[in-house]
Amino acid sequence: xxxxxxxxxxxxxxxxxxxxxxxxxxxxxxxxxxxxxxxxxxxxxxxxxxxxxxxxxxxxxxxxxxxxxxxxxxxxxx
Amino acid sequence: xxxxxxxxxxxxxxxxxxxxxxxxxxxxxxxxxxxxxxxxxxxxxxxxxxxxxxxxxxxxxxxxxxxxxxxxxxxxxxxxxxxxxxxxxxxxxxxxxxxxxxxxxxxxxxxxxxxxxxxxxxxxxxxxxxxxxxxxxxxxxxxxxxxxxxxxxxxxxxxxxxxxxxxxxxxxxxxxxxxxxxxxxxxxxxxxxxxxxxxxxxxxxxxxxxxxxxxxxxxxxxxxxxxxxxxxxxxxxxxxxxxxxxxxx
Numbered sequence: 001x002x003x004x005x006x007x008x009x010x011x012x013x014x015x016x017x018x019x020x021x022x023x024x025x026x027x028x029x030x031x032x033x034x035x036x037x038x039x040x041x042x043x044x045x046x047x048x049x050x051x052x053x054x055x056x057x058x059x060x061x062x063x064x065x066x067x068x069x070x071x072x073x074x075x076x077x078x
Numbered sequence: 079x080x081x082x083x084x085x086x087x088x089x090x091x092x093x094x095x096x097x098x099x100x101x102x103x104x105x106x107x108x109x110x111x112x113x114x115x116x117x118x119x120x121x122x123x124x125x126x127x128x129x130x131x132x133x134x135x136x137x138x139x140x141x142x143x144x145x146x147x148x149x150x151x152x153x154x155x156x157x158x159x160x161x162x163x164x165x166x167x168x169x170x171x172x173x174x175x176x177x178x179x180x181x182x183x184x185x186x187x188x189x190x191x192x193x194x195x196x197x198x199x200x201x202x203x204x205x206x207x208x209x210x211x212x213x214x215x216x217x218x219x220x221x222x223x224x225x226x227x228x229x230x231x232x233x234x235x236x237x238x239x240x241x242x243x244x245x246x247x248x249x250x251x252x253x254x255x256x257x258x259x260x261x262x263x264x265x266x267x268x269x270x271x272x273x274x275x276x277x278x279x280x281x282x283x284x285x286x287x288x289x290x291x292x293x294x295x296x297x298x299x300x301x302x303x304x305x306x307x308x309x310x311x312x313x314x315x316x317x318x319x320x321x322x323x324x325x326x327x
Contacts, residue, residue, distance in 0.1 A: 055162075058314055062253075068264055069256070
């Protein structure tokens with residue numbers, strides 16, 4: 001066991017920030033699941049909404065990326 | 079990754095594949111050094127040129143195999159720009175198809191074993207992300223003048239809420255280039271690192287069959303991700319462009 005308390009906090013912080021990526025996965029799954037539920041009820045309208053699906057996924061995913069970024073910063077930049 | 083290094087004495091650092099190295103000789107990497115990143119970026123451009131220029135020189139009425147693919151890609155991106163950015167966004171179609179094809183081929187060439195993935199470098203994706211950000215902002219200001227600021231003033235919200243929403247809107251506008259570029263670099267980096275981790279497990283005799291099956295599955299997923307990330311990058315550019323052209327909420 002070596003290293004300082006600050007270093008330990010850094011690693012713990014990076015791990016906690018990693019939780020954000022998992023929570024963003026919940027959001028992305030929610031978007032995709034709701035799209036599928038809607039698409040199965042009205043399949044003829046589904047094809048025209050795939051662009052909206054990807055935009056929604058991208059925005060939900062962006063927040064997960066920020067937590068990933070925080071984790072990276074804690075690991076390599078601080 | 080301490081365990082896999084014991085089998086066979088090979089090093090399996092999953093992040094070592096993202097190291098930018100000079101192609102010829104050693105030494106430091108300066109801005110003019112030809113690196114492995116430079117090589118694979120150039121190959122991506124060569125692949126785009128091969129698809130879009132070489133196949134369409136004949137301009138056949140009945141397209142051949144290559145020309146059909148080129149026309150298919152052109153039509154796909156054209157429709158995406160028209161649907162998302164609107165008719166007046168079509169002026170920027172050449173820019174968006176360039177971005178899409180470049181990222182698409184950079185992602186797919188990176189899936190060749192022993193290749194280098196240039197889109198895993200934040201330096202590469204950030205240049206593209208900030209280029210889009212500045213283009214879109216300048217277009218918005220030139221086209222709409224001060225009217226562009228109404229993008230941040232949500233006129234459908236109650237009046238007392240609007241200043242608070244304006245702050246949030248400005249922040250979300252400013253982090254766009256970051257999320258735009260880190261999404262691409264993060265997805266590619268993570269995917270390739272996972273493949274390397276499974277490759278490391280394949281060196282341990284008992285679990286090697288499962289590791290190889292896992293690698294095949296992850297590789298298939300990465301084929302999907304490579305295409306989807308190029309599509310997402312292009313479609314978000316269209317969304318940002320639409321915001322700049324029509325800033326009213």
